Amino acid sequence: MATGKRYPLVLVLHGSGAIVDGLLTALVADLRQRYPIDAQRIHITGFSMGASAAKQVIVHAARKGMARMAVFAMTEPARRVLK
Numbered sequence: 333m334a335t336g337k338r339y340p341l342v343l344v345l346h347g348s349g350a351i352v353d354g355l356l357t358a359l360v361a362d363l364r365q366r367y368p369i370d371a372q373r374i375h376i377t378g379f380s381m382g383a384s385a386a387k388q389v390i391v392h393a394a395r396k397g398m399a400r401m402a403v404f405a406m407t408e409p410a411r412r413v414l415k
Contacts, residue, residue, distance in 0.1 A: 338370035345382030356389050 341363060343356070363369060378386035
């Protein structure tokens with residue numbers, strides 16, 4: 333890693349959607365202490381239920397100034413329409 337350089341952090345959540353409240357925030361805080369992460373380039377996304385969990389994290393993280401990335405979560409009624 334280049335001295336003085338800050339790097340982006342991209343978090344991708346899997347399909348379980350099981351996120352313990354505050355766990356991701358604590359993980360990001362820990363990673364920021366260990367590595368030169370640019371606080372303005374912390375992004376989160378997910379797929380399936382992970383997208384829903386990412387949306388919840390984004391709602392809470394928005395108040396803390398974290399960068400955000402759009403997520404997509406398909407609901408059950410939409411799945412029936414697309415079949």
